[in-house]
Amino acid sequence: MIKIAVDAMGGDAAPHSEVLGVIQAVQEYPVGVILVGAEDRLREELKRHKAAGLPIEIVHASEVISMGEAVSTAVRKKKDSSIRVAAKLVRDGKANGVVSAGNTGACMAVTKLVIGALSTVDRPALAAVMPTARNRPVVLIDVGANVDCKPSHLAQFAIMGEIFSRSALGNSRPKVGLLSIGEEESKGNELTKEVFQVLKASPLNFVGNVEGRDLFKGDVDVVVCDGFIGNVALKLSEGLTEMFSTMLKKDLSTHLSSQIGALLSRRAFRNFKARVDYSEYGGAPLLGVRGIVIICHGRSPAKAIKNAIRVAHECCAGRVNQRIEDEIKALSFMQRNASASVMLN
């Protein structure tokens, strides 16, 4: 049975949301979970939910890396943090993957350090699964693990994102785009122009440049970019969504003052929120490490934790990492051959 280690102490409502999400996950999916964190608190939570008999174990961790904590010191000093203990379970072969709703920077740093990158991967990358207008999520990769990327890094991001889209989101032949500032091949900066040529020559279903405006249209399944751009894009989208929600709530309550109006507006608003809800897709996979790592939003409710476990399970079952190794090897081989034939001519 596939086993996922869940950092039970990371999120804003930890360990409550984590434990509830874990219970729902093991009931719905053929997966076992190791809850990592303060043992007493976790036993207590499990007892409250009558979880006896479910495939849930507990492994103790005495420390927690908090949200505001500086990543570098936390990683160095907290040797018994819940995320680190969870990552060790993967390193030691006791779990196949990790799910955490903790400090994103710390999760990335710790899992990269403890579990390590796949042998063919230069830089593991964080992928965000974002809702679109067509109820068909788009995978944006990288959203913050790497800055100052080289073209070869983005080519690897494309492969990893594409495999994730196939395995976890069920797209049989995902369309892969490159985030840029114009649709034409000639548009972009030095980096994207080089990457364009690499992706065009690759076996991927590459559809060319995608502009910021078209990211959320739902026409493309995977969009590749440098981690600086991706992180700005992700956070900007979150900020805008929050601003719209706040404004809308205020405007609706101002104008729809009667009780019926308030009821109706609440319903419309709930629908609106549901469509821009990230929790459906669980969290952001950190792709390219020797194990499956899904990093959830700090405010993840139980549903997001449950879905993150589902996604982790699908990645394990779909042998995502084996595929990443194979396809990156194939691309490198293809590129070596191409440059060799250029040299011969």
Add this chain to the structure above:
Amino acid sequence: MIKIAVDAMGGDAAPHSEVLGVIQAVQEYPVGVILVGAEDRLREELKRHKAAGLPIEIVHASEVISMGEAVSTAVRKKKDSSIRVAAKLVRDGKANGVVSAGNTGACMAVTKLVIGALSTVDRPALAAVMPTARNRPVVLIDVGANVDCKPSHLAQFAIMGEIFSRSALGNSRPKVGLLSIGEEESKGNELTKEVFQVLKASPLNFVGNVEGRDLFKGDVDVVVCDGFIGNVALKLSEGLTEMFSTMLKKDLSTHLSSQIGALLSRRAFRNFKARVDYSEYGGAPLLGVRGIVIICHGRSPAKAIKNAIRVAHECCAGRVNQRIEDEIKALSFMQRNASASVMLN
């Protein structure tokens, strides 16, 4: 009297919106306008609005660069395009500025080519004036004129954006931020880390890094970035706003089916749209050229054209270009002295 040349043929609803906006502008502000475009059509439009006696002249241009047209060929071949004739009026001292709702890329290329950059400016930059949650717009610069920028370019963008914020938006001491992926000084990519040090040492009111999430909070007045990032950010915001509006309209009409509900929702929706409306700020100034250039959205209604003329007038009256020349000179002088003193020590 300050005179603005208005490219009357550029926008999606040209010349109707342009002519109407111009008439409103000259009635409200102490400004004269030269309408540039197909003379017959412009005379006809003016007649329809009974604009006799207003300070509006017409200068004929036989060609138009359309929205979808490739910039490079349009710039090379259409020597009598309305935007080019308008730019020539500025070059020849017959107008102080240009307003256009045409093809943004073509407007930038033509005005840079015909009018030229200010002597101290390495790269003119396009600034977007965007609404925030606090009804206090933020200036994002550069949003697409320049990619692969050097730190010195971003420092100049900061100065230009700050002067625009003071002159056209009435901020006496604008807060200037740097778009990055973390608030700490150590966060960002190679470019932003270098720019951080330059801005920190400058006389600007530099408030440090600004994350994508905080761009629309209204806490910062000017946010500086490379044109690739800025363009992705701008278009992504436009795309998201459009997506939200569409979804919201649909959801509200589904849930508020009674006539009263529909009326109420229309009102709430109108309010919502008004708060994310760009037309209040007229358009995007291209800063750093020898004249004032304001580029409006292709879909600009008359109100946006009117406001763009107001902004152009304020920039002229506020001697924005003289200030840009002086302050960039002062910064270069300061930096030369700083490096000289480093060498002496």
